[in-house]
Structures are given as C-alpha cells and as structure tokens.
Amino acid sequence: MTEYDSEELGLVAGLEIHQQLDTATKLFCDSPTVERDPEEAERKLVRHLHPTKSELGELDAAAVEESRVDREFTYLAYDTTCLVEEDDEPPRRVDPEALDVALQIATMLDATVVDQAHVMRKLVIDGSNTSGFQRSLLLAQGGSIETSEGPVSIEDLMLEEESAKRVEEHDGGVVYSLDRLGVPLVEIGTGPDISSPEQAREAAARIGTLLRSTGKVKRGLGTIRQDVNVSIADGARVEVKGVQDLEGIEAIVRGEVGRQAELLTVRDRLRERNARVGEPRDVTDVFADTESGVIRGALDDDGAVWAVPLFGFDGLVGHEIQPDRRLGTEFSDHAKRHGAGGIFHTDELPAYGVTPAEVATLRETVDAGGDDAVAIVAAGTETAPLAIEAVAERAEAAIDGVPEETRGANDDGTTRYLRPLPGAARMYPETDVPPVEPDPSDVDVPELLDEKAERYAESFGLDPGLAEQVAFGRRFPTFEAAVERGIDPTFAATTLESTTTEIRREGAPVEALTDEHFLGLFSLVEDGDLAKEGVPEVLTTLAENPELTPAEAVEVAGLSGVSEEAVREAVLEVVERNADQVAEEGMAAFSGLMGEAMGALRGKADGEVVSEVLREEIGKRA
Structure with a gap:
C-alpha cells in the first residue's frame, strides 16, 4: 500500500465528538435514559418523512437527496416512551442535570459560555428522529486543548438530543428503537488545527479524558462517536461519520488523505484526456438475451438497463483509490443510494456473465470509443434512470477532483459515500422551548482522570497501574465511596477492576452489577462474613442474579463464613x-x-x- 506524507499533502483535519450523558432523564422529557431490549417494545409507530424549507425558503441538499429514496420508518415504543419522543407533544424545558454536566465540560475545555442559548431544529430525514429534525443548543465557543503537536482549538460545544437507535433495515425502510431518542448528548467541534493522523488520535483521546472526568457520561459501545473532517491541499472538506475508537481515527485520517490524493491523480489524468460525461441512455435492448445473472434478474422483474458513456475514462474507473475500493466503487455507492444494487463498468467487463459481444454492442450503442468507459445499472424501471444519473453526476465530480461530501467509516479503515455535506438551510429555531440562560459560575470543575490516578497512587498507596485502571474506569465513584467507608483501597480497586475483568472473561454479565452490589460485598468482607477468596464467586452470582442482595448471594453460593x-x-x-x-x-x-x-x-x-x-x-x- 502506498504511504502518503500528510504534511507534504497539506492535511487539515478537525474532530466532532458526540458523547451521550449519563443523566436520569432525557433532554426534553422525563423518560429514563436506560437502554431497552427491542423485544420489550409494546407498540409500533410508522412515519414517512419529507424535507421542509428553511425560514429563508431554502432546501438543504443533503435532505433533498435523502428524500429521493422512498422509505417507511417504523419506531419501537416502550412503556417508558413519552409523547415527546413520539412527536405527539411539544418538547418540555431543557433537563437541568444535562445542562449542568455540559457546563462542566465547557469549563474544562476553557470555552466561553453563551449568555443565552436558543434551541434550534436541525433537519434530519433519515428516519433517526420521529419529528424529522434534531433539537440542539449552542452552549459555548472558543476553548482549546493541548496536544504534543500544539494546541487544538474548540470551536463549539452543543447540547443536543441523541437520535433513535437503528434496529434493522429492509427493502421497504428502516426500523428504529425509541429508547435512545432524546438522551442528552454533547457535541464538541474542534477547529481545523490538526495536521497529522497521530494528532487527531491524541486530540480525541484528550477530549475523551475530559468527558469521562465528569463521571456523568455513558460508557460502552455506541455511547461516544467521533466524526472527522479531513481535507488536503487541492482536495475538499470531507466529513467521515461514525468512527468508533481512537485507533480508527488515525486509520480513517490516513485513509482519507490517500483517497483524496488518488482522486487528484485521477482528476489530472482525466483533464489530460479532455474527459467528459455523456447523456444517460436506456440500453435494455442490448441485453435482451443476456445470460448475466444480475442483469437477467432485473429484466425478468420488468426492470431496465441504463448506461452512461464516460469519454476519456477508460482504465480510470477501475483505478484503486482505497484498498479494495476503486473509482467505480464510488460510482456504485451513489447508485446504491438511489435503490440500485450497484453498477457494472467496462473496466471490469466482460465478466459476471456479460459477454464480449454485449460489451462491443454496448460501446457502439452509446458511441464509446477505445479510450472511453461505460457504466451501466440494471434495476427497476424507475430506479435505473435515477441511479445512472447519480453515477453521471459523480463522474462529473471526478473531473473536478474531490467532491465535498459526508462519508461513513468502514471497519477496515476505508470510507463509503453517505450524502452531500449539509448546509445552513437545515437549521431553524425551535419555537416550543424558551431560551436558556446558562450560569457557569456555580459549576464544580471535576478532577481530571490523570490527576485522579496520581492522587490514588499517592494517597491510597495503589500501584500506579492499578490506580490508573480505577481512575479511568467507569466505577471510580464506587471506589471512592468504598474507601470513604473504610474499605482497604487495594482490595476495593482490585475487586472493581481485576476481579470483574476475570469473571467477565468467564462469561459473567458484569454490566448487571451495581454500586450497591459492590459496597454491600465490601462490607461483608470487612465484617468477616465473607472471605476475600469468595469474592469472585459471589460477584458472579450477583451478576447472574442482580435481584439478590450481597448477603443472599453469599448464601446462594454456599460461602457463608466458617469458624x-x-x-x-x-x-x-x-x-x-x-x-x-x-x-x-x-x-x-x-x-x-x-x-x-x-x-x-x-x-x-x-x-x-x-x-x-x-x-x-x-x-x-x-
């Protein structure tokens, strides 16, 4: 794989960190913020969403493209689902606990809190919100964090509601769960100050440490998401959404640098050839007798085949721009957004059952010569022309270079097209919620986790490694409560970190363990009612039977103390x-x-x- 010099290519990057807050209730109603099993749903709601114009009469390009895909959205509702989540009642006032936590975070980022925060609606019609928009407040601006490669500015801190959780996707639409919708979320956006993949990772790690220092953020898969904005000189700003971990950030930045560099190479070669994109055409007749499984399947289903000639594109549609992803893959992503299964193109044909004779006839039909390429889509009679038009638009963009767009992160460090970059037209005021006047003067700034780890080692005599584990772990409040009750710090720390890790590896559902479980267990050991050696078995019993008290779990495990x-x-x-x-x-x-x-x-x-x-x-x- 080619190595790309980020500095030489003029990398500029920024981050958007989205972190769920661990509050008792949701941002605009009193529903709990607890995750539910979709099997517990009591009813279903169905919606069809459409874009609306902003106050200035404009339509957001991303929303318009999303609306071109006709889908039905189904929402799973629970006994805790409120009318606000169902979009059957106006939102209530902003949750004060969420506001306090967000102000703590703003203070740690050294950001300036606004005098008055107004709730805004952000148009979102991918189905992730029953209302068709997400509510958001700008709370602070102008902070910074330090990295080993220099400071990274904080442009803004938003407090907003989390989207609904995607459960499944099918041909007709998407099923969402409403348990996550409305959970308070902070979004932290950095300035475009990041100049290397390593600095992007370090900046995200630093922000993550600040967030966890509050002790009021949710932990676990999906509770924090990182979006990365990346561009290089002569490239374009591309937003990559949904990076799940720190290692992924570095890989995504490297990958996007390489992708843009390769797209610029393709651009230069296309311009040398005076490349252009022809008009899409119906070429169903060319494949009337085809034995290609994909095309035959579409035609037998009363579908059609549409083609677009790409003059001067020969050999470049198959040009690799990411590992195992080519320019043709980019074209295919756009076709899929409009309901097609993908595309074929002449850089890879004849293949897939398409014969040399069919390729020759195809070229002749669309007036393509030896230096040209042809892309085709086989799909329904309404889908095929829409999909091939999207391919033609993406091919036009290839001649210009790198298109601005929103992309999704893949597990292998590559990215895929999602939609155009959203614009200002998707934001407008929320008239149902009064403005908020945040007061940061009474905010208690929490101890940073790295400082906490040092204190644990110095004050409680913990091994530095164990001290760091506890401080950065999700149960540090439990540890501090245990020490305050006179429990041996090393025993408490080891139980909370090492012992729970051991029984998790053996299959115990440790996420079911509560603070009360641990503190009660510590008291039993302290009073001599349970030997330390019995702690793993009792913890396992509690994890598997969380309704038990620690004393009951000791009895169930048969570990009552002996004389x-x-x-x-x-x-x-x-x-x-x-x-x-x-x-x-x-x-x-x-x-x-x-x-x-x-x-x-x-x-x-x-x-x-x-x-x-x-x-x-x-x-x-x-």
Whole structure:
C-alpha cells in the first residue's frame, strides 16, 4: 500500500465528538435514559418523512437527496416512551442535570459560555428522529486543548438530543428503537488545527479524558462517536461519520488523505484526456438475451438497463483509490443510494456473465470509443434512470477532483459515500422551548482522570497501574465511596477492576452489577462474613442474579463464613492426609498444602487465617 506524507499533502483535519450523558432523564422529557431490549417494545409507530424549507425558503441538499429514496420508518415504543419522543407533544424545558454536566465540560475545555442559548431544529430525514429534525443548543465557543503537536482549538460545544437507535433495515425502510431518542448528548467541534493522523488520535483521546472526568457520561459501545473532517491541499472538506475508537481515527485520517490524493491523480489524468460525461441512455435492448445473472434478474422483474458513456475514462474507473475500493466503487455507492444494487463498468467487463459481444454492442450503442468507459445499472424501471444519473453526476465530480461530501467509516479503515455535506438551510429555531440562560459560575470543575490516578497512587498507596485502571474506569465513584467507608483501597480497586475483568472473561454479565452490589460485598468482607477468596464467586452470582442482595448471594453460593474451629478441622485433615510429605519437607511443604487447604474450604475462610493455622500445624509436626 502506498504511504502518503500528510504534511507534504497539506492535511487539515478537525474532530466532532458526540458523547451521550449519563443523566436520569432525557433532554426534553422525563423518560429514563436506560437502554431497552427491542423485544420489550409494546407498540409500533410508522412515519414517512419529507424535507421542509428553511425560514429563508431554502432546501438543504443533503435532505433533498435523502428524500429521493422512498422509505417507511417504523419506531419501537416502550412503556417508558413519552409523547415527546413520539412527536405527539411539544418538547418540555431543557433537563437541568444535562445542562449542568455540559457546563462542566465547557469549563474544562476553557470555552466561553453563551449568555443565552436558543434551541434550534436541525433537519434530519433519515428516519433517526420521529419529528424529522434534531433539537440542539449552542452552549459555548472558543476553548482549546493541548496536544504534543500544539494546541487544538474548540470551536463549539452543543447540547443536543441523541437520535433513535437503528434496529434493522429492509427493502421497504428502516426500523428504529425509541429508547435512545432524546438522551442528552454533547457535541464538541474542534477547529481545523490538526495536521497529522497521530494528532487527531491524541486530540480525541484528550477530549475523551475530559468527558469521562465528569463521571456523568455513558460508557460502552455506541455511547461516544467521533466524526472527522479531513481535507488536503487541492482536495475538499470531507466529513467521515461514525468512527468508533481512537485507533480508527488515525486509520480513517490516513485513509482519507490517500483517497483524496488518488482522486487528484485521477482528476489530472482525466483533464489530460479532455474527459467528459455523456447523456444517460436506456440500453435494455442490448441485453435482451443476456445470460448475466444480475442483469437477467432485473429484466425478468420488468426492470431496465441504463448506461452512461464516460469519454476519456477508460482504465480510470477501475483505478484503486482505497484498498479494495476503486473509482467505480464510488460510482456504485451513489447508485446504491438511489435503490440500485450497484453498477457494472467496462473496466471490469466482460465478466459476471456479460459477454464480449454485449460489451462491443454496448460501446457502439452509446458511441464509446477505445479510450472511453461505460457504466451501466440494471434495476427497476424507475430506479435505473435515477441511479445512472447519480453515477453521471459523480463522474462529473471526478473531473473536478474531490467532491465535498459526508462519508461513513468502514471497519477496515476505508470510507463509503453517505450524502452531500449539509448546509445552513437545515437549521431553524425551535419555537416550543424558551431560551436558556446558562450560569457557569456555580459549576464544580471535576478532577481530571490523570490527576485522579496520581492522587490514588499517592494517597491510597495503589500501584500506579492499578490506580490508573480505577481512575479511568467507569466505577471510580464506587471506589471512592468504598474507601470513604473504610474499605482497604487495594482490595476495593482490585475487586472493581481485576476481579470483574476475570469473571467477565468467564462469561459473567458484569454490566448487571451495581454500586450497591459492590459496597454491600465490601462490607461483608470487612465484617468477616465473607472471605476475600469468595469474592469472585459471589460477584458472579450477583451478576447472574442482580435481584439478590450481597448477603443472599453469599448464601446462594454456599460461602457463608466458617469458624476458626472449622478452619482448623479442614487444615488438620489436609495435613494428616499429607503426613509423609510434611515429615520429609517440613515447612517447605507449606506452599503446596496451602492451595489444597484453600480448595477444601472453597473460599469460605480468609487466606490469612488458613495460612496461620496451617503453619502452626506443620510446625507441630516438623
């Protein structure tokens, strides 16, 4: 794979970080922010969405393209779904808890909070909101973060409602779940100050640390999303949406730099050839007797085949612009947006059942010569002309260079076309919610996670690695509550991090464990009602049966504490069973017998007590 020098190519990048807040209720109603199983849905709502004009009478280009795909949207509603989420009631006032957390974040970013925040509607007709728009407030501007390659400015911080969760997609439309719709979300946009893939990753990591420092953001897959804006010199701004992790950010930036560089190479070669795009034409007759499975299937379904001649494009439609993705793949992405399954083009034909004779007839029909290419779409009679027109428009853009657009992140570090970049025409005021006058003066600035890790190591004597695990983990409030109650810090930290990781790997659903589970368990150990060695089994029992109290889980696990007399009896049995070894090795037999004694007691007794009794009994015989 070609290596591209980002600095030499003039990389300019910025980030948009979207983070769900862990508040009790949603942004504009009192519904809880808890994720639900789609199987729990009680009813379904159906919507068809269409673009509307802005206050200035303009239509947003991205919304218009989205509307060209006729789809039905189905929404799963629950016993907790409110009328605001169903778009049957106006939104209520902004949730004060969400506003407080957002102001904390603004303070940590050193951003200036606005005097008055107005709720705006942002047109979104991909079905992710029942109303056809997303509500958003601009809360702060003008902050910055530091990276090893220099400061990165913060252009804005928005507080907005999360979209509905996509459950499935089918030919007729999309099914969404309303449990996520309306969850408070902060969007942090940086300035275009990032000049390397590594700096993009570092900036995202720094913002993530600030967000988690509040202790009030949701954790887990899908709760934070990173969008990356990328351009190079002579290229164009491209927004890549849905990057899930930090490693992905670096890969996406590198990949987009390479994609734009290759598109500029294609542009230069097309211009050298005076390339142009011809008029789309119906070429169904060319394939009347075809044995190509894809084309035959479309025609047998009363479909059609449309083609567009690409003069001067020969050999360039198949030019690789990303790993395993070519210019033709870009054309195909646009065709798919209009309902087609994809395209064929002459850089790859004859193939897929299309014969050399059919290719020759196709070229002749659209007046394409040896230096030209032809792209075709086989689909329904209404879909095929729309899809081939989209291909023609994308081919025209290839002659210009790099089109501005919104793209989606793929798992392999490549990207795919989604829609045009949205414009200002999709924003207009929300008249149902009064303005908010945020007051950052009473905001408590939380301790940063890296500072917290240092404090844990210094104040509680934790190993630096364990201190960092706890500080950056989601359960640091539980750890602090445990220490405040007098629980040994190392034991609490190890349980919250290492022990839960171990039982998770063994299949325990640790996400079901609550603060009350942990704190109750710590108290049982502290009071001598449970040996430390029994903690993993009790935690597993609680994770699998979260309705139990820690004391009940101890009973279910059969780990109720035993007396010192019972410990001595178990140890004596082990020592007598291994009398010859004890007589021969003396205290050197301790290590092996200790494991056997602990196994016999099954975690019912504290290891220190067992150790003390075992040493005493071996000493008597030695």
